[in-house]
Amino acid sequence: MKILVCISHVPDTTSKINFSADNSQFDTTGVQFVINPYDEFVLTRAMWFKEKQGASVTVASVGTASVEPTLRKALAIGADDAIRIDAEPTDGLMVAKHLAEVVKSEGFDLVLAGKESIDYNGGMVPGMLAELLGYNFVNACIGLEINENNAEAVREIDGGKETLNCILPLVAAGQKGIVEEKDLRIPNMRGIMMARKKPLKIVAASEAQPSSTTAKYEKPAAKGACKLVDAGNIDELISLLHNEAKVI
Amino acid sequence: MSVLVFADNSEGKFKKTAYEMVSFGKQIAKKAETSLVVVAINASEVDSLSAYGPDKILSIDDDRLSTFNAQAYAACIAQAAEKESATIVAIDSSNDGLYLAPILSVKLNAGFASNVVDFPVSLDPFTVKRKAFSSKGFNFTEIHTAIKLLGLAKNSIGLIEENSSPEKESFSPTLDDQMFNVTSKSIDKTTGTVTIADADVVVSGGRGLKGPENWGMIEELADVLGAATACSKPVSDMGWRPHSEHVGQTGKPVTSNLYIAIGISGAIQHLAGVNSSKVKVVVNNDPEAPFFKAADYGIVGDAFEVIPELTNKLKEFKSTL
Numbered sequence: 001m002k003i004l005v006c007i008s009h010v011p012d013t014t015s016k017i018n019f020s021a022d023n024s025q026f027d028t029t030g031v032q033f034v035i036n037p038y039d040e041f042v043l044t045r046a047m048w049f050k051e052k053q054g055a056s057v058t059v060a061s062v063g064t065a066s067v068e069p070t071l072r073k074a075l076a077i078g079a080d081d082a083i084r085i086d087a088e089p090t091d092g093l094m095v096a097k098h099l100a101e102v103v104k105s106e107g108f109d110l111v112l113a114g115k116e117s118i119d120y121n122g123g124m125v126p127g128m129l130a131e132l133l134g135y136n137f138v139n140a141c142i143g144l145e146i147n148e149n150n151a152e153a154v155r156e157i158d159g160g161k162e163t164l165n166c167i168l169p170l171v172a173a174g175q176k177g178i179v180e181e182k183d184l185r186i187p188n189m190r191g192i193m194m195a196r197k198k199p200l201k202i203v204a205a206s207e208a209q210p211s212s213t214t215a216k217y218e219k220p221a222a223k224g225a226c227k228l229v230d231a232g233n234i235d236e237l238i239s240l241l242h243n244e245a246k247v248i
Numbered sequence: 249m250s251v252l253v254f255a256d257n258s259e260g261k262f263k264k265t266a267y268e269m270v271s272f273g274k275q276i277a278k279k280a281e282t283s284l285v286v287v288a289i290n291a292s293e294v295d296s297l298s299a300y301g302p303d304k305i306l307s308i309d310d311d312r313l314s315t316f317n318a319q320a321y322a323a324c325i326a327q328a329a330e331k332e333s334a335t336i337v338a339i340d341s342s343n344d345g346l347y348l349a350p351i352l353s354v355k356l357n358a359g360f361a362s363n364v365v366d367f368p369v370s371l372d373p374f375t376v377k378r379k380a381f382s383s384k385g386f387n388f389t390e391i392h393t394a395i396k397l398l399g400l401a402k403n404s405i406g407l408i409e410e411n412s413s414p415e416k417e418s419f420s421p422t423l424d425d426q427m428f429n430v431t432s433k434s435i436d437k438t439t440g441t442v443t444i445a446d447a448d449v450v451v452s453g454g455r456g457l458k459g460p461e462n463w464g465m466i467e468e469l470a471d472v473l474g475a476a477t478a479c480s481k482p483v484s485d486m487g488w489r490p491h492s493e494h495v496g497q498t499g500k501p502v503t504s505n506l507y508i509a510i511g512i513s514g515a516i517q518h519l520a521g522v523n524s525s526k527v528k529v530v531v532n533n534d535p536e537a538p539f540f541k542a543a544d545y546g547i548v549g550d551a552f553e554v555i556p557e558l559t560n561k562l563k564e565f566k567s568t569l
């Protein structure tokens with residue numbers, strides 16, 4: 001089985017989000033970039049397939065040279081090789097189109113991606129990619145088993161879960177549950193050394209045009225101060241919630 | 249030209265989200281001086297949509313669609329949009345909505361903006377405001393394609409009543425077997441409890457509750473308020489509560505009217521998931537807990553004393569209403 005894991009390079013979860021003075025750009029000053037947490041879950045699941053039932057695992061990211069450390073980290077976790085599609089990602093459709101080219105030329109049976117990236121939270125790329133390729137697609141996976149050509153996936157639904165059957169080729173977008181948090185892998189020294197020698201191929205981007213662009217950014221409005229209520233005066237809290245906030 | 253929205257239902261009945269979608273579509277249609285078409289699949293009460301202003305309701309009735317199927321549902325909406333020459337299409341952000349939207353976007357060759365939180369700020373260029381960076385920022389997105397697809401974040405605009413007498417039409421899209429390649433084997437619903445996605449009030453507990461055996465008081469408080477229960481990430485990581493209750497950047501977003509955080513520190517990743525909740529109340533014994541900076545109301549105190557008392561007082565209060 002040939003697996004592709006799509007990796008998004010995103011600001012670390014502790015990042016303070018700031019924009020340029022004219023609000024036209026995300027300000028990356030002092031921001032650490034990491035593998036998108038949802039992608040880390042599916043990468044770990046890919047490693048599980050590789051070790052338990054045999055598979056090759058390629059990681060791919062659409063991005064400039066700045067994403068290479070993130071791809072190297074994925075290699076250190078255990079992916080076999082990496083592909084960087086050389087383009088500045090601007091919108092979900094464009095990223096999906098670039099990834100679709102790679103899948104078509106290299107022929108993967110299973111494509112794994114995080115259900116969304118924590119920067120733009122689009123939740124677009126996996127489903128678009130599947131549709132562009134004509135592959136089956138399951139979103140928000142909290143479980144995935146592959147047996148030969150058959151896939152059994154569990155997805156989150158509102159208020160529960162649903163088990164789905166389909167065949168490969170498949171694009172599956174995952175989240176926590178597809179593997180447990182405690183099973184996430186941290187690269188060790190040996191992995192890091194080996195990652196340096198693993199192939200990282202750079203491919204030129206096709207002509208895909210973005211279908212949308214960012215006009216400007218905005219920070220959420222500053223919040224007023226928290227009204228503190230004395231622990232001995234619960235009635236006051238109830239009254240505030242009823243009369244002032246009107247939420248009970 | 250028209251505006252088209254998908255009004256999803258559960259076992260035939262529309263949820264509040266469906267009415268919010270119609271409200272959203274109607275206001276955009278008015279601004280664009282065009283009509284609003286609503287698509288419903290296997291719904292039994294389409295007349296109830298008339299309170300929110302549709303000009304036309306397209307009903308699709310097909311047994312093959314009795315269980316949600318992302319491919320087939322996307323095909324239905326795409327064909328309805330083509331038939332109605334829709335240039336603006338909107339869907340909700342339920343798990344099903346999020347599943348079918350990207351497929352629909354490719355089918356319609358429509359630029360897609362998800363997590364939209366308000367009406368378009370401009371129709372030309374077509375610009376919408378959306379949540380980004382896990383609610384730590386907003387992004388104004390311009391969509392350049394002929395058809396625009398919008399995913400509306402839940403509870404963003406609420407319900408806007410506007411009576412209409414819509415034209416009703418049944419519609420039979422062409423569905424081929426290939427669209428049913430992904431098949432549902434079983435559905436497992438947690439019954440009897442309010443889900444985080446549907447809840448107007450969410451009561452959430454963190455590591456400060458010390459252990460799963462103490463969740464009874466969280467559930468009791470939730471019960472009085474008709475609220476859903478939720479938790480911080482370590483709580484679900486330790487298995488005190490199910491993963492489906494984990495709220496935050498890597499968990500579920502909360503867009504309720506009231507979020508009560510008990511024994512939760514308010515780490516940046518947790519706050520990312522609750523920023524969109526309208527009113528936040530925090531109970532924490534540490535006055536320095538970062539959650540107090542993000543909350544609207546707070547009590548510095550021991551949850552084990554405050555919560556049972558709050559529950560009792562709320563019971564009294566509710567009985568006087």
Ligand SMILES: Cc1cc2nc3c(=O)[nH]c(=O)nc-3n(C[C@H](O)[C@H](O)[C@H](O)COP(=O)(O)OP(=O)(O)OC[C@H]3O[C@@H](n4cnc5c(N)ncnc54)[C@H](O)[C@@H]3O)c2cc1C
Pocket residue numbers: 013037453454455456457479480481482483494495496497498499500510511512513514515516517518521531532533534537549550551552
């Ligand atoms: C990649 C990444 C992603 C993450 N994503 C998320 C996410 O999605 N959601 C999330 O929640 N976290 C997330 N986190 C974890 C986050 O950083 C915090 O660790 C977590 O939110 C802390 O949970 P907590 O507040 O329950 O626990 P703690 O930090 O242990 O805080 C417990 C709080 O309870 C208070 N307390 C203790 N006893 C009492 C009492 N008797 N009465 C009242 N108060 C009491 C304490 O004062 C303290 O403030 C993420 C972290 C990482 C690295």
